[in-house]
Amino acid sequence: MPGATKRSTLLHNREMSVLRFDNVSKQYAGGHEALVDVSFEVAQGEMLFVTGHSGAGKSTLLKLIHLDERPSRGTVVFDERNLLKVRGGDIPRHRRAVGAVYQDHRLLTDRTIAENVALPLILRGTRRADIGKRVRSVLERMGLGHREKALPSQLSAGEQQRVGIARAIVGEPKLLVADEPTGNLDPTLAAEIMALFAELPARGTSVLVVSHDLALLRRMRKRVLILDHGRLLDDISPQDLAE
Amino acid sequence: MSTPMIPPAPAGTPANTPAGAPSRVAIWWQHHMHSVVFSLGRAWRKPWATLLTITVMALALALPLGLSIALDNVKHFTGSVQQSREINVFLKDTVDVPGAQALAVQLRARDDVAAVKLQTPEAGLAELREHAGLGEAIDALQDNPLPSLLVVTPGAGRDDARLARALGTLPQADLVQHDAQWRTRLDAWLAFGARLVQVLSVLLGIGAVLVVGNTVRLDIQARREEIGVLQLLGASDGFIRRPFVYLGAWYGLGSGLLALGMIAAAGMALRAPLAALSQSYGSPFVLKGLDLLHSSIVLLCIVLVGWLGAWLVTGHFLRQTRPTDT
Numbered sequence: 001m002p003g004a005t006k007r008s009t010l011l012h013n014r015e016m017s018v019l020r021f022d023n024v025s026k027q028y029a030g031g032h033e034a035l036v037d038v039s040f041e042v043a044q045g046e047m048l049f050v051t052g053h054s055g056a057g058k059s060t061l062l063k064l065i066h067l068d069e070r071p072s073r074g075t076v077v078f079d080e081r082n083l084l085k086v087r088g089g090d091i092p093r094h095r096r097a098v099g100a101v102y103q104d105h106r107l108l109t110d111r112t113i114a115e116n117v118a119l120p121l122i123l124r125g126t127r128r129a130d131i132g133k134r135v136r137s138v139l140e141r142m143g144l145g146h147r148e149k150a151l152p153s154q155l156s157a158g159e160q161q162r163v164g165i166a167r168a169i170v171g172e173p174k175l176l177v178a179d180e181p182t183g184n185l186d187p188t189l190a191a192e193i194m195a196l197f198a199e200l201p202a203r204g205t206s207v208l209v210v211s212h213d214l215a216l217l218r219r220m221r222k223r224v225l226i227l228d229h230g231r232l233l234d235d236i237s238p239q240d241l242a243e
Numbered sequence: 244m245s246t247p248m249i250p251p252a253p254a255g256t257p258a259n260t261p262a263g264a265p266s267r268v269a270i271w272w273q274h275h276m277h278s279v280v281f282s283l284g285r286a287w288r289k290p291w292a293t294l295l296t297i298t299v300m301a302l303a304l305a306l307p308l309g310l311s312i313a314l315d316n317v318k319h320f321t322g323s324v325q326q327s328r329e330i331n332v333f334l335k336d337t338v339d340v341p342g343a344q345a346l347a348v349q350l351r352a353r354d355d356v357a358a359v360k361l362q363t364p365e366a367g368l369a370e371l372r373e374h375a376g377l378g379e380a381i382d383a384l385q386d387n388p389l390p391s392l393l394v395v396t397p398g399a400g401r402d403d404a405r406l407a408r409a410l411g412t413l414p415q416a417d418l419v420q421h422d423a424q425w426r427t428r429l430d431a432w433l434a435f436g437a438r439l440v441q442v443l444s445v446l447l448g449i450g451a452v453l454v455v456g457n458t459v460r461l462d463i464q465a466r467r468e469e470i471g472v473l474q475l476l477g478a479s480d481g482f483i484r485r486p487f488v489y490l491g492a493w494y495g496l497g498s499g500l501l502a503l504g505m506i507a508a509a510g511m512a513l514r515a516p517l518a519a520l521s522q523s524y525g526s527p528f529v530l531k532g533l534d535l536l537h538s539s540i541v542l543l544c545i546v547l548v549g550w551l552g553a554w555l556v557t558g559h560f561l562r563q564t565r566p567t568d569t
Contacts, residue, residue, distance in 0.1 A: 066475065089479060096477030106472045122277060123477050125270030167476075 016080070017041040018175050018206045019065065024074035026060050026230075034060035036230040037074070042175070047198060047207040049217050052227035058210045061227070062177055065208075066098060067091050079174055096123055099168030099205070101178035105160045107152040113139065113163050114148040120171040138166045142196070158189040165196055169205065176200060178209045182216065194220055217241070278485035285462075285486065286493050293497070296458045300498030303451045304545055305505045307444040308533075312506060314436045316531055330407045331420040332393040338415045340364075343391035346415055350393065355401040362392040390417060448548055451498070455491045455552030462487065463560050474564060484557040488550055495549025499542040507532060 019042040026035040035057045042048060050058055063069040064076050067083060076083040079097065086094050099120075107116050114135050121131045139145050142162045152160055161181060168176055178197065182190035194216065197207050211217065217224050221241055226234040286293045334343055340363050347359045362370075367389040372378045395410060397403045407421035463470065470483055510532045521528035533541065 068475075092474070092477045092479040092482075094477070095475060098477075100475055106468075106475070108469050108472060110469075119473070120476055122273075123473075123479075123482060125267075125273060127269075128273070 016044060017077075018044050018046075018079060019208070020075075020077040021061075021064075022075045022077070024064065024071045024076055026057075026064065026069065027072040033230050035064075035071075038227075038230075038232045039074075040225055040232060040235060042206050042208060044174075044206060045201040045204055046223070047201050047209070047220075048223040048225065049220070050208060050210045050225045050227060051212055051214070051217060052233075053212065055229070056227040057230040058227055059179070060230075062100075062179055062210060065175070065177055066100065067094055092123075096120065096171065097174055099171065099173035099176040101161070101164050101168045101176065101181045103180040103183040105152070105164040107160060107163055107167075109152055112149050112151060113144060113155070116152065116163060117166045117170050120167060124171055134170055135166075138170045139163075142166045157184050158186075158192070161185060161189070161193055162196070165193065169200065172203065173205060175206045175208065178207070180211055181209065182211065182213060190216060191219075274482055275485065278482075278489050282486040282489035282493060285490060292458070293494070296454060296494050297497040297501055299454050300451050300494060300545070300549070301501035301505065303447040303454070304498060304502040304541070307440055307447055308502060308541060309506055309509065310436070310443065311440045312510075312531075312533060314433065314440060317436075318433060319528070319531060328397060328403060328426060330395045330397065330403065330410060332395060332410050332413070332416050333418040333420070334391045334393065334415050335417040336390055338391055340391060342415065343393065346413070347393055350395060350410075355398050355406050356395055357398045358396040360394040360396075362394060364389040364391060367392060451495075451545065451548045452552040452555070455494050455549045456556040458494065459487050459491055459553045459556045460560075462490070463557065470560075470564075480561045484554070484561065487557045488553045491549040491551075491553025492546050493549070494553075495546040496542065498549070499545035502545070503533065503538055503541065 021038050021040050024035055024038045025033065027033045038057070038061070050061060052058055060069065064071055064083075065078070067086060070084065078094065081094075083094065108119075117135045117138060118131050121134060126134070136145065136148065139148050142165065144159060144162055144166065147155060147159065152163065155163065161184075165181070168178075176197070181197075182193050185193065190213070197209060198220070200207050218241065221238050223238055224234075224236045224241060225232060226236070334346070338346070343361055343363070347361045350356050350359045364387045368381060368387050371389075372381050395406070397406050403421065407419055410416060411419040473483055510530060514530045517528070517530050
C-alpha cells in the first residue's frame, strides 16, 4: 500500500493527530463485521474523504467517532483521548467537540434557523450575547443572514444544508464529520458546500467527509480512504490522486 | 471566495473553545431558564392536551383532598358536641343545692373526673324556658319539678362507662345518663375514614405519577428525532431531561391549582346550606376549607409528583439510548 506509507510520513511532519483509529474492528450482534482491523490517522487541520460502496463500513466509522457505538476491538483516539474510556457525562462533552453534518440535515423543524444554529453554543454554555453575535455572523457568511427567523421547512435543500454546516461549525469544533453532505444537492450547490468545508482546515478544524461521489473526490484533490467490506482498502494521498 | 466563510471568534477567545467562559453556575442557570421557557412554550402550544392532563390529575387530587377536608370537618363538628362524652347525674329530690355543691366538690377530687358542672333546678328551668319555648307551660307550674343536675366530664383517656357506673352507685344519684356508644362508633368511623383517605391518596398519587409519566412518554415519542439530534450535538442527559421534568412540574402546578379551585368552589356551594342546617340544631358549626399553609403543602406535593413522573420516564428513555459495548 504505497499511499499508506506516504500518509505515515506526512503525519510525522505534522504536530499531532486529531483522530486515530488503531486496528479497529466492529462486530454487531448477530456476527456482522462492519469494520475489520482499520487503522488511520487524521492530522490537525487536514481535510480527507472516506469512500466505499454501501455496506463498506462508512456509517459505522462515523458512529464510532461520535460514540454512538463502541469498537469490538482496537482503539479510537480523539484529541489524545482513548474514546473507550469516555463514559457517562463525558460522552456529550466529546460530541460537542465534534461537529457533524448529515445528508438529511437533521434540523429541528419547529425552531428557527438562528435557534438551530445556536444549539451547540447553548449546549456549551456560551453567553447569550455571544451566541447572538456568533450565530448572526455564521449565518451572514453562509448567505443566510436574511433567513435567520425562517423555519427549516421554508428553505431549499441547499439552504438547509448550509444551515446544517453553520450549526456544525459555529462552535469551532476540532473535527467536523460530514455524512454524504452533498448527496441531495445539484453539482453547483455541492461545489459551494465543498468550498465551505475546504476553508475550515485553515482555522484548525479537521474535516472528514464521507462520500461516494467519485467525481467530487477527484475534483477536491484531498486524501481519500477507501473502505471495502469493512476493510481499509487504500489510503490515497492528494499527490497520488493527482497522478 | 476571497473572504473566509467562517466568522472569527470574539476577541480573546482561543480557537476551538466556546466563545466566552461563563461559570458553571451561570451555565447551569442559563440551561434551566432555557428549559423553563421551552417547557412552558411546549405546554402552551398544545392547549387541549395540556388541559386534559391537568384536569385528570386535578380530579385524582381533588377526590382524596375533598374527602380529607370533609373528614376534618366531621371531627371538628363532633368536637364541638363535647357533651356527648359528658355524664349527666340527676340527683334525688331530697338533695338540696348546698348538698349538690358539696357532692360536686367531692367528685372534682376524683382522678377520673376532668370537670363537674352543677345545674341547679332554677337554672334548669330557665334553660328550658329559653330554649324549648315552654314559657307558658312552665309559668303554669306551682313548683319547680326539676332536680339538681351534675354534668361530669370524664378525664382524658379514662373509661367513661366505668365512671358512669361508679356515679350510678352514689346514694344521692337518682338517674345517670351516658350516651357514649354513638360517640365510640363515630370515632371508629372517623378512624376508618382517615385510613381510607390515606389509601386513596397513595393510590391516586401513583395514578397522578402514571398520568404525567404517560403524557411525557408520548411527548418523548413525538420528539424522539429531536432528542436524537440534540444527543448528536452533545446535549447532556440533564439538558434533554430538564424540559420534560419542568413540563411535569407545570402539569403538577396546574392540576394542583385546579384541584384547590374545585375544592374551594365545592366549599362555597355547601357553606350556606350547611350553616343553615347546623344553626337549626343550635350549633355554631362552620364549614372549614384549606388554609394557606395546607394549600401550599398540597401544591408542593403535586408539583413534586409531576416532576417525579417525568423524571422517571425520561430517565428510562435516556438509559435506552446510551452506547453499548459489544
